[in-house]
Amino acid sequence: MDALIPAQAARSSTLSSMTVDIVIPVLNEERALPGCVAVLHGYLAERMPFDWTITIVDNASTDSTQLVAKRLARQWSRVRVVCLTQRGKGKAVRSAWSSSQADVVAYMDVDLSTGLDALIPLVASLAAGHSDIAIGSRLAPGARTVRGAKRELISRAYNALLRIVHGAQFRDAQCGFKAARAEVIRPLLRRVEDDAWFFDTELLLLAEHNGLRVLEVPVDWVEDVDSRVNVTGTIATNTRGLVRLALAKLSGAADIADLPSRPALRPTHPDAVLPARDVSRLRHLLLFCVVGFVATMMTLALYTFFRTWWPPLAANLVAVALSTLFNTEANRRLTFRGRSRSLVLAHLQSLVVFALYCGFTSSALLALHTVADRPPRWAELVVLLAASAVGTLGRFVLLSTWVFRPRPRPHPVTRTEESLT
Template sequence: MKENNIELSLVIACYNEEEIIEETLPRLKNFLDLTNIKYELIIIDDKSKDRTVDLVNKIIKDHKNTKFVVHKNNTGRGGVIKEGINLASGKYVGFIDIDLEVPEHYIFPAIILLRKKNDVVIARRFYKIKPSALLRWFTGTGYVALMRNIIKLKFTDTEAGFKFFNREKILPVLKLTENNHWFWDTEIVAMSYFNKLKIAELPVVFIRREDKTSTVKLFSDTYKYFISLMKFRKRLKKLGYI
């Protein structure tokens, strides 16, 4: 597929996904094939310790529009997404968590928003009311309060694993991000905002997978993000953004 024919480059970060990837990766590809979006998949495995690499190779063996990168060392989620964006050749580039807790059908309205001259599209998650979602909602609400007070960012949800960009517009901003882990999501939204990119929020229903163990650690995660926010605030002040 010629570079100028690709509308969407979709980055998939993988780390120990053997429990779900045989279901979610084909599901994602099948959805994209049903749309009018000309796309490529960029799958990056961040040194998984399970059978993820073997399973991905099996799934994509007949996929002509797929790049698969396997890391020898673990770089972190933010580092993986940055690498994928730099490898992309589409007009638009985005990423979606492979657990598809933000379902794949939201990709199409995200592309519509980019076609309407938005530079960045971020998910704003709404949770079905059930016990398994309450902890994540509580943690996210607390983080938003911290973020608004510390770095004056107005958005409701910066942490969803679902973000899409105009590639030409996001590449200069990408160079301003430093974190290679989960805080990268806040960095990329903040740097996009302070550099005057047009950001649209897309309401999505977050569907918690009951077959997946939550990695949320309420107190330790909140503390880590608080420290990251304070360091980031100093950097934003130094750069003259706040």
């Protein structure tokens, strides 16, 4: 037990020296800014266990927001001001986060729609080294929200689109309440192109695509109707951003090579007995076989059904196409869970596998009809079953090495870990 004391002391010292920079991007907020900073400053002074700073980023306001911000900075020593000449919420956050000297950087909206009680849980996971990015979520279990039906519908539809198109694991991309480890976020900021409202979404999708851990914290959120956000006006911009980012993933342009490497996964208990390396591969193979068996039975049933009206090749084409959609999605969710970051990309690549598989099984049927004139239906099913078995083996190889190939999971070594090594 005594041997653990130095490690505990080092960890405690590291955490106590952590610094947090909380950014408030503002545009023409002369009315809301003083109350926001006063409430936030009081909360941080009373409850924040880490050293902290508040950074107000004025991005080209045309009212007296800049003068108000500077007056607040003179009033409180832990408040600083950054003034930009160009507008854009994303530009404001990027500028402040990129230049910050803090270990953890965060931002929140000036209207304080998100309850501040979620701030410490948001920051603590990052300070401890558990997560890379932490986001407030109005859609996570335990969250409570008060907002209009229009905004609720648009938000849920948009986040559902992210899950369908990009396979996003997070539930709420747009809540203005986020934090990140500074050493991890800087390489991401250099790759984010959007300077407006798509900034949050692009940042999170890039983070997940590159294997970073994104933590969602359920929040209490009350809509402020005096908001500068044009909800419907951002739809077209965000749609273009989703398409652009999908193309970047397909081309490899979304891969970020300069992220620090994540330490190898190891057990916490010193006497833990680890499973053999082959166990994971065997599990993948067994799950794949189960999915493949169900898909094969599905193919045979559909082929028998469609063969009632259609010729062999047409019946096989439709049967294999439908079972392939099931096979790909089942393997994405079960067998190779966590490897694919994009539903669309997985299914597009699987179309190539489908073409090869369909060509192989169709060739087997053609060969049967070439050898035998009008073979019985049972013979077609036997040949199709044998061809499906061989084709399934080839499908496993292509899925595991190409469609769902393992991605490197970058992650920085935290200061806590460095102090203990």
